Amino acid sequence: MAEFNITDSVDITDVNCPITFVKTKVALEELDDGDILEVRLNDGEPVQNVPRSLKEEGHKVLELTQNDDGTYRLIVQKVGD
Amino acid sequence: MAFTNEQLERYSRHIILKEVGAKGQKKLSQAKVLIIGAGGLGAPAALYLAAAGVGTIGIVDADEVDLSNLQRQVIHATADIGKPKVQSAKETMEAINPDVTVNTYHTFVTSENVLDLIKDYDFILDGTDNFPAKFLINDACVMAKKPFSHAGIIRFKGQLMTYVPGQGPCYRCVFKNPPPKDAVPTCKQAGVIGAMGGVIGSLQAMEAVKYIVGAGDLLTGYLLTFDALKMEWHKIKLPSDTSKCAVCGDHPTITELVDYEQAECDMKK
Numbered sequence: 001m002a003e004f005n006i007t008d009s010v011d012i013t014d015v016n017c018p019i020t021f022v023k024t025k026v027a028l029e030e031l032d033d034g035d036i037l038e039v040r041l042n043d044g045e046p047v048q049n050v051p052r053s054l055k056e057e058g059h060k061v062l063e064l065t066q067n068d069d070g071t072y073r074l075i076v077q078k079v080g081d
Numbered sequence: 082m083a084f085t086n087e088q089l090e091r092y093s094r095h096i097i098l099k100e101v102g103a104k105g106q107k108k109l110s111q112a113k114v115l116i117i118g119a120g121g122l123g124a125p126a127a128l129y130l131a132a133a134g135v136g137t138i139g140i141v142d143a144d145e146v147d148l149s150n151l152q153r154q155v156i157h158a159t160a161d162i163g164k165p166k167v168q169s170a171k172e173t174m175e176a177i178n179p180d181v182t183v184n185t186y187h188t189f190v191t192s193e194n195v196l197d198l199i200k201d202y203d204f205i206l207d208g209t210d211n212f213p214a215k216f217l218i219n220d221a222c223v224m225a226k227k228p229f230s231h232a233g234i235i236r237f238k239g240q241l242m243t244y245v246p247g248q249g250p251c252y253r254c255v256f257k258n259p260p261p262k263d264a265v266p267t268c269k270q271a272g273v274i275g276a277m278g279g280v281i282g283s284l285q286a287m288e289a290v291k292y293i294v295g296a297g298d299l300l301t302g303y304l305l306t307f308d309a310l311k312m313e314w315h316k317i318k319l320p321s322d323t324s325k326c327a328v329c330g331d332h333p334t335i336t337e338l339v340d341y342e343q344a345e346c347d348m349k350k
Contacts, residue, residue, distance in 0.1 A: 015086070018093050018094075018097055019086075019089055019090055019093055021097060022089050022090075022093045022096045022097060023089060025096060025097070025102060025103065026084065026089065026096065026103040029102055029103045029104055053097075057099055
């Protein structure tokens with residue numbers, strides 16, 4: 001697993017669509033261009049939709065890995081300000 | 082200001098939009114919009130702006146809710162008859178969204194009070210039903226350098242345009258002076274289809290929201306007209322030379338606000 005210089009983390013396992021993406025987006029808006037956000041998310045709909053929505057907004061999805069507890073870890077780099 | 086989870090959910094459909102985002106939603110929550118007239122246009126505009134989370138909404142109207150209003154003024158209910166429209170509008174807006182602060186002004190707009198009414202607001206919506214008020218609001222917004230949305234509705238027709246200081250013509254650039262008294266029927270005499278207020282008033286709210294979040298192009302320099310019977314829209318490009326306008330031109334001849342005479346049947350009681 002690559003090491004990233006993570007600027008901030010957000011946990012979206014406690015919310016459902018579309019708040020999953022909304023919380024991720026709000027966290028990203030606080031960051032600067034090039035900063036890296038770590039997102040903890042659930043399997044299923046969040047894993048399917050959140051990375052795709054982030055890409056649609058122009059951000060760079062660097063990595064998506066499964067955690068030991070069944071949740072996922074998404075690493076996204078902010079593009080733009 | 083950070084959003085609560087409840088606010089994230091309430092405004093999620095806005096925040097998801099690339100053109101709005103959390104930044105745009107914050108701008109909305111910090112914005113102040115004044116709606117002049119709580120009638121056919123102001124009612125839908127007020128509902129959408131409150132729902133959108135515009136932080137401070139001012140509403141100006143001297144009238145009380147009347148049975149004949151309810152066919153189109155959707156912010157008021159049957160039980161509100163007799164209540165000041167501004168009070169009824171405030172109650173509905175607050176019921177939709179407790180995040181919103183509503184300031185009420187139970188008065189007509191006049192040359193005496195209009196500058197004071199608009200001074201604390203970022204964007205003004207003209208939802209009035211008569212030419213004297215429309216020219217007064219235009220002139221005051223030009224003088225105070227305030228952006229505003231003009232709109233008018235009658236029968237099956239509606240129109241609107243947006244004025245932003247320095248970015249195009251004002252209402253007076255296009256329409257010069259009010260028509261002679263009684264030359265043009267008011268919507269009371271002529272009638273108006275209820276949903277027309279919904280169409281045009283919602284577009285006014287749309288312009289206010291776009292102005293606040295800075296998304297897209299406004300109706301500056303254009304008049305948008307709608308004919309519901311033909312279902313035809315026209316976006317008419319207005320002359321860009323504003324230099325000769327009596328109020329926003331290079332050498333304005335109107336430097337004080339004017340209260341034009343109002344058609345008699347418009348004055349209540």
